[in-house]
Structures are given as structure tokens and as C-alpha cells.
Amino acid sequence: MTSLLQTEKRHLWHPFTPMQAWCDDAHDPMMLVSGQGCYLTDQQGNQYLDGNSSIWTNIHGHNHPTINAAIRAQLDQVAHTSFLGFTHEPAIQLGRQLVDLLPGGPLSRVFFSDNGSTAIECAIRMTLQYWKQNGHPERDTILTFDRAYHGDTLGAASVGGIPIFKGSGNDFGYRVLRIADFTALQALTEEEISRLAGAIIEPLIQGSAGMRLWPKGMLRSLSDWCKARDVLLILDEVMTGFGRTGKMFACQNEEVVPDFLCLAKGITGGYLPLAATMTTERVFEGFLGPGRAFYYGHSYTANQLGCAAALGSLQVFREQRVMEALPAKISHFTALLDSLRELPAVMDIRQCGMVAGVEIGPFAPEHLMGVKTCLAARKHGLLTRPVVDTIVLMPPLAVTEAELTQMVEALRLVILEITPGQPG
Numbered sequence: 052m053t054s055l056l057q058t059e060k061r062h063l064w065h066p067f068t069p070m071q072a073w074c075d076d077a078h079d080p081m082m083l084v085s086g087q088g089c090y091l092t093d094q095q096g097n098q099y100l101d102g103n104s105s106i107w108t109n110i111h112g113h114n115h116p117t118i119n120a121a122i123r124a125q126l127d128q129v130a131h132t133s134f135l136g137f138t139h140e141p142a143i144q145l146g147r148q149l150v151d152l153l154p155g156g157p158l159s160r161v162f163f164s165d166n167g168s169t170a171i172e173c174a175i176r177m178t179l180q181y182w183k184q185n186g187h188p189e190r191d192t193i194l195t196f197d198r199a200y201h202g203d204t205l206g207a208a209s210v211g212g213i214p215i216f217k218g219s220g221n222d223f224g225y226r227v228l229r230i231a232d233f234t235a236l237q238a239l240t241e242e243e244i245s246r247l248a249g250a251i252i253e254p255l256i257q258g259s260a261g262m263r264l265w266p267k268g269m270l271r272s273l274s275d276w277c278k279a280r281d282v283l284l285i286l287d288e289v290m291t292g293f294g295r296t297g298k299m300f301a302c303q304n305e306e307v308v309p310d311f312l313c314l315a316k317g318i319t320g321g322y323l324p325l326a327a328t329m330t331t332e333r334v335f336e337g338f339l340g341p342g343r344a345f346y347y348g349h350s351y352t353a354n355q356l357g358c359a360a361a362l363g364s365l366q367v368f369r370e371q372r373v374m375e376a377l378p379a380k381i382s383h384f385t386a387l388l389d390s391l392r393e394l395p396a397v398m399d400i401r402q403c404g405m406v407a408g409v410e411i412g413p414f415a416p417e418h419l420m421g422v423k424t425c426l427a428a429r430k431h432g433l434l435t436r437p438v439v440d441t442i443v444l445m446p447p448l449a450v451t452e453a454e455l456t457q458m459v460e461a462l463r464l465v466i467l468e469i470t471p472g473q474p475g
């Protein structure tokens with residue numbers, strides 16, 4: 052082990068990681084040193100396909116000249132200035148371009164923060180404060196769904212529905228009503244409905260639940276239900292935003308316009324941390340008047356380098372016609388995934404655009420087969436991470452058809468290896 056890795060094990064602490072096993076002498080952590088397009092290179096010079104877009108963030112590939120140039124140009128001006136009491140051009144240009152991504156610009160107000168969890172935090176705080184100061188203090192509850200994942204800050208975790216992400220607590224500081232699905236929504240009492248301030252959902256697909264797809268039309272029905280009762284709809288598009296589902300935003304697949312759109316991960320093309328909570332003029336107007344303000348913000352709100360990277364990413368979307376190229380890639384991906392279904396260890400395959408989950412099994416969770424499969428996949432040049440026994444395949448949108456083939460073939464080989472006695 053190099054002394055660098057000894058220092059790492061001596062001083063660092065990783066997210067969602069059992070650190071005892073990590074620090075074990077037998078564990079040889081992979082250090083990533085460079086990236087080009089859809090490939091990453093480790094400390095030994097081995098190349099891997101970035102099969103989960105570096106935890107669902109990368110869009111146009113690594114080291115993209117346009118995004119690099121946008122960041123460099125901004126760096127020569129200034130890296131960061133405060134957004135409290137000041138403004139700057141990259142934020143203004145980005146805000147305008149984000150608004151224009153939805154036809155007609157129905158979400159005309161953009162509030163910047165740093166990551167997916169804070170984007171959710173903003174939407175929830177805005178929703179609760181909106182009703183509190185606009186004549187409906189009794190609307191104090193956020194509706195959410197089982198197995199939801201909305202981030203790790205306490206406020207965002209409160210609307211989550213996956214026990215391991217919730218730590219020791221349950222709901223923190225505000226009321227949460229958690230239900231299973233649209234059928235359960237129709238069973239709510241008038242009393243329960245009257246207390247709803249907003250509803251939050253990951254549209255089309257729940258990522259951290261293992262790429263679970265909502266039934267087609269569910270988002271549309273939820274949106275109609277919310278509109279009829281004036282419950283504000285918060286869409287968590289932290290994972291699905293920026294083309295992952297085949298449309299720029301997942302809500303466009305069912306022609307839904309929410310009251311809040313939460314964006315992060317892919318907003319900068321996966322280069323720098325930045326997030327945006329977009330909302331309507333109606334919500335914004337509810338915060339106008341003497342003494343009123345949205346009392347929330349972070350030191351790095353609207354970081355100039357982050358905004359520049361996001362502008363660079365949107366420029367790539369336009370110049371390289373990224374969205375136009377997606378339908379062919381998605382069909383190719385579907386055909387490749389279909390070819391995995393014949394493997395005995397493949398239980399289910401769930402796909403939404405450029406996002407897929409390949410569920411293997413049946414294995415007892417304590418066998419950690421998902422983790423073992425992803426570790427074994429490294430030998431075949433594929434990097435990804437599972438959700439329990441669901442292997443995530445979510446390459447950058449820039450992936451080529453040949454790279455998609457290589458990625459799925461790597462997974463096929465590993466699945467065959469981990470199921471001994473199966474015909475290869």
C-alpha cells in the first residue's frame with residue numbers, strides 16, 4: 052500500500068461506508084486520477100466505463116472541452132462571491148436559461164443552493180412558509196411516498212421512506228404523511244387533506260429505492276389530484292433532471308408542471324456542486340411585502356464557478372444536440388438489457404430512459420451480492436454501485452452505442468461469474 056493510502060485510512064471518513072472494513076489492511080481502495088469522456092482511470096492506469104455517471108451526476112462525459120473552458124474562463128474572473136446582497140452574471144444567465152428549459156417558463160423563479168438535499172430543503176421550507184404567511188397555517192404537513200429518497204439533511208431525510216437513510220430519528224420538525232401509492236392517496240380523509248401543504252415525489256422512478264418505476268400516468272394523476280386541492284406539488288428531479296429519462300425533465304413525459312422543481316446532480320454536467328429550486332410566480336409573490344423574506348441560504352449559494360459549469364453544460368446540450376441523440380441510444384440500451392433477461396440470476400430489469408436497474412437474485416441481503424457483483428465488474432472495466440441487489444446502469448448521456456454494448460456485456464460476464472453452474 053502506498054503511503055498516500057495509509058494516510059487516507061488514517062484520517063478520512065467516507066459516506067455510507069462501514070469504515071472498519073474500509074480501513075482493513077486487506078482493502079485496497081481505488082483512487083481515481085483522471086477522466087476522459089465516459090471513462091475513468093485509476094492509480095494503476097486501468098480504464099473503466101463510468102457506469103453510474105460518478106454517482107448519477109455526469110452528463111456529457113469527463114474532461115469535456117466546453118465545460119472545462121467555461122470553468123476556466125470564470126476562474127480568471129473570480130471563483131466565488133456572496134449572493135447575499137450581491138448578484139453576478141453567471142447566476143443571471145443560468146437562471147434565465149433554466150426558466151426557458153420548460154416551454155412558456157411556468158417556473159419563473161430560481162433559488163440556488165449547493166446540493167440535492169438543500170434543493171429539497173428549500174422547496175419544503177418555501178411550501179411551509181408560504182401557507183403559514185398566506186392565511187393557511189393549518190397546512191403544515193408534507194405528503195410523501197414509501198421508499199422515497201430526497202437527500203440526507205434532516206429536513207430532506209424527513210420526507211424519505213428508506214429506513215437506513217433516516218438514521219436514528221423519524222420526522223424532524225414538521226409533519227410528514229407517508230403513503231404507499233396513488234390508491235392510498237384516494238383513501239385520505241378530508242381532515243388529513245386539509246392539513247396538506249405540499250406533496251413530494253421522485254417523478255417516474257424512485258432511484259435510491261432500487262430504480263423502482265411508478266405506474267405510467269401516476270405522476271399525471273398525482274398532479275391533477277394536487278391541483279384540485281391546492282396542494283403544492285414538489286418534484287424531486289435531482290436524479291431524473293437533465294435528460295436522464297429521455298426528456299430534459301421527467302415531468303415532461305407526462306406533461307406535468309409542478310409548483311417546485313428541484314435540480315442538482317446533473318445541473319453542472321456533474322462537474323461542481325450546485326442546485327436549483329425552481330418555482331412559480333404565485334409562490335414567489337407569497338413572499339412579497341414588508342418584512343417578508345425567505346429566511347434560508349448558504350455561504351456558497353450560486354457559486355460563480357458552479358454557475359459557469361452549468362452554463363457550459365447547457366451549451367453542450369444545444370451545440371451537440373444531446374436530446375436529439377437520445378432516442379436511438381435508449382432503444383439500443385433497451386435491446387441490450389432485454390438480452391440479459393435470459394440469465395437465471397436476473398430477477399428483474401427496470402429502465403427509464405438512460406437509467407436502468409438490473410436486479411439479481413434471489414440472494415439473502417447479508418450476502419451483499421450487489422456489492423460483490425460491482426466489485427467483480429471492475430475486472431471487466433465497469434464501475435458502478437448497487438442499491439442492495441439492484442445493479443445501477445446510468446452512464447453519461449454522452450455514451451456511445453458501442454460503449455453501451457461494452458457496459459452491458461461487462462455486466463453479463465460478471466453475472467455469469469457470480470452464478471456458478473449456469474451455462475455461459
Ligand SMILES: *Cc1c(COP(=O)(O)O)cnc(C)c1O
Nearest residue numbers: 166167168200201202258289290
Ligand atoms: C441524490 C439525490 C438527492 C440528494 O442529492 P445530494 O446532492 O446527494 O444531496 C435527492 N433526491 C434524489 C432523487 C437523489 O437522487
